[in-house]
Amino acid sequence: MSKRIGMEVAIAAAEAAALCRFDVAAVYPITPQSHVAEHLSDIVADGRIDAEFITVESEHSALSSAIGAAGTGARVVTATSSQGLMYMHEVLPIASAMRLPIVMIIANRAVSGPLNIWNDHTDIMHERDTGWISLFAQNGQEVVDMTIQAFKIGEHRDVMLPVNVNMDGFQLTHMVEPILMPEQEEVDKFLPAYKPYAMVHPDTPVSMGTLAMPEFYAEALKAKDMAMAASRKIIAQVWKDWEKQFGRKYEPIEAHRAEDAEVLMLTMGSMGETAEIAINELRKHGVKAGLLKLKLWRPFPFEELKKLTKNAKVLVVTDRAVSFGGPGGPVCGEVKAALYDEPNRPKIVNYLIGLGGRDLTISDFVDMMKRAAEATKKMPAEAYEYYGVRE
Amino acid sequence: MIEVRWHGRGGQGAVTSVEMLALAAIEEGKFAQGFPSFGPERRGAPVTAFNRVDDHQIKLRSGIYNPDVVVVLDESLISLVNVTEGLKPDGVLIVNTTRSAKELAKLLNYSGKIATVDALGIARQELGVPITNTTMLGALIKVTNVVKLDSVKGPIEHRFGRIAQKNMNALQRAHKEVKLNYK
Numbered sequence: 001m002s003k004r005i006g007m008e009v010a011i012a013a014a015e016a017a018a019l020c021r022f023d024v025a026a027v028y029p030i031t032p033q034s035h036v037a038e039h040l041s042d043i044v045a046d047g048r049i050d051a052e053f054i055t056v057e058s059e060h061s062a063l064s065s066a067i068g069a070a071g072t073g074a075r076v077v078t079a080t081s082s083q084g085l086m087y088m089h090e091v092l093p094i095a096s097a098m099r100l101p102i103v104m105i106i107a108n109r110a111v112s113g114p115l116n117i118w119n120d121h122t123d124i125m126h127e128r129d130t131g132w133i134s135l136f137a138q139n140g141q142e143v144v145d146m147t148i149q150a151f152k153i154g155e156h157r158d159v160m161l162p163v164n165v166n167m168d169g170f171q172l173t174h175m176v177e178p179i180l181m182p183e184q185e186e187v188d189k190f191l192p193a194y195k196p197y198a199m200v201h202p203d204t205p206v207s208m209g210t211l212a213m214p215e216f217y218a219e220a221l222k223a224k225d226m227a228m229a230a231s232r233k234i235i236a237q238v239w240k241d242w243e244k245q246f247g248r249k250y251e252p253i254e255a256h257r258a259e260d261a262e263v264l265m266l267t268m269g270s271m272g273e274t275a276e277i278a279i280n281e282l283r284k285h286g287v288k289a290g291l292l293k294l295k296l297w298r299p300f301p302f303e304e305l306k307k308l309t310k311n312a313k314v315l316v317v318t319d320r321a322v323s324f325g326g327p328g329g330p331v332c333g334e335v336k337a338a339l340y341d342e343p344n345r346p347k348i349v350n351y352l353i354g355l356g357g358r359d360l361t362i363s364d365f366v367d368m369m370k371r372a373a374e375a376t377k378k379m380p381a382e383a384y385e386y387y388g389v390r391e
Numbered sequence: 392m393i394e395v396r397w398h399g400r401g402g403q404g405a406v407t408s409v410e411m412l413a414l415a416a417i418e419e420g421k422f423a424q425g426f427p428s429f430g431p432e433r434r435g436a437p438v439t440a441f442n443r444v445d446d447h448q449i450k451l452r453s454g455i456y457n458p459d460v461v462v463v464l465d466e467s468l469i470s471l472v473n474v475t476e477g478l479k480p481d482g483v484l485i486v487n488t489t490r491s492a493k494e495l496a497k498l499l500n501y502s503g504k505i506a507t508v509d510a511l512g513i514a515r516q517e518l519g520v521p522i523t524n525t526t527m528l529g530a531l532i533k534v535t536n537v538v539k540l541d542s543v544k545g546p547i548e549h550r551f552g553r554i555a556q557k558n559m560n561a562l563q564r565a566h567k568e569v570k571l572n573y574k
Binding site for chain 2: 004005006008117118119170171174175176177178270271273274276277357359360361362
């Protein structure tokens with residue numbers, strides 16, 4: 001039986017990684033980090049699991065070391081945030097090209113310019129096309145569950161891709177809240193030992209991270225994309241297994257009162273919980289409001305989104321990142337692409353919200369929903385709006 | 392749901408207080424959040440930290456703007472920070488002070504409920520250091536009954552180890568000595 005405990009979410013994420021019996025953690029402790037790094041270090045230093053903690057001189061080296069370790073067949077975890085993730089950027093597509101199922105726990109935060117350490121989703125949006133599976137948690141429980149699920153998804157022979165687990169910086173990382181922490185035996189049952197497809201070892205010589213000439217480069221990218229596509233089925237299976245064993249259901253898009261909703265809102269991350277309260281309030285006042293919480297950012301759940309939005313008149317897409325000079329926030333761009341061919345697609349209103357730690361209250365979500373219904377009356381509206389931002 | 396805002400200075404343990412309270416509530420089977428004011432902290436600078444405690448799952452993840460309770464760990468803050476800002480009309484202000492509630496009410500131009508305790512004096516005697524976080528937690532528990540006194544014992548033992556008993560002593564004294572000079 002899982003144990004109900006109170007714990008800071010960042011520490012709980014590290015505990016979840018420990019339950020997965022990682023072999024190696026390679027982490028750089030600052031710029032900025034969360035408690036994930038120091039707690040992984042504590043776990044290894046205290047000898048709680050048989051693992052190595054590699055102290056490195058930068059995030060670039062952290063992920064490079066993670067790749068080296070994963071190449072030897074180790075189960076590897078790393079963690080970073082914001083500028084640190086950007087510093088890792090160069091190495092991210094290499095990890096996925098080498099098909100190494102590293103798990104990265106990301107405390108999502110804004111990126112500098114101006115300097116800001118608070119929460120938004122800018123950091124991960126820059127990594128969208130690096131070939132990593134991206135999961136988004138809305139609370140501490142999901143951070144723990146997804147960290148464990150991430151190893152099983154990434155390590156599946158049909159996938160073999162790295163996975164990042166996204167948790168909102170501060171809003172989740174610094175929050176002490178109740179969590180059902182699975183027992184070791186439960187996790188052992190769920191997650192078998194990692195059996196790598198190939199590993200660098202004198203007995204099994206193999207070349208990893210090789211050069212691909214123009215004759216092969218495109219094939220390598222296509223193979224990665226096919227693995228990403230194949231992961232949809234595996235993710236669904238792993239989530240089914242999880243539900244069966246732990247009783248908590250996971251879906252690429254969690255719907256809340258969406259069936260008969262005329263106005264839908266789509267959120268990603270922890271703001272989904274506050275938005276849920278707003279939806280319930282609107283329902284009390286007779287507004288047919290519903291909520292879609294996106295939990296799977298890559299691979300993007302196109303089919304699920306089409307199905308869930310087909311009866312809605314208006315879809316409010318919230319974005320916690322900016323695509324400068326683009327069609328709107330990065331989530332909205334995907335949503336519009338997903339629905340373009342649908343005969344009965346809803347009108348879409350895009351709000352850029354919660355940037356750089358700007359707080360989001362229940363009334364903000366209520367207000368956005370009300371205004372969106374109005375906004376669609378004067379279509380074509382602006383492509384997107386910075387909600388509550390001064391001129 | 393009860394919402395609490397703690398005022399302290401960086402290093403005085405306001406964040407530890409919110410953690411202890413959240414853990415105690417969760418241990419009782421309740422739902423709770425404990426979180427710092429998000430952002431960088433500097434030793435000595437005014438800081439805030441927050442709690443939510445409820446019998447039901449807490450989904451609200453916005454900041455706390457209208458707390459039911461405000462706890463002030465350091466009296467010198469009352470001339471620097473508007474500690475009663477947003478405090479609900481039927482809420483309560485709990486201050487570490489040797490002044491009377493009446494005096495504070497006048498000083499703060501505040502007409503709501505005020506509870507006072509000489510947490511600094513208690514902490515100096517019981518802990519030998521002027522750190523009032525666990526002491527003020529005792530006062531908060533007495534005033535609000537948000538958790539049972541026994542429920543904080545586990546979290547405090549886990550957090551403070553060999554100085555846990557001293558912290559419990561300070562906490563229990565504040566629980567006994569806090570003056571509920573409700574208006």
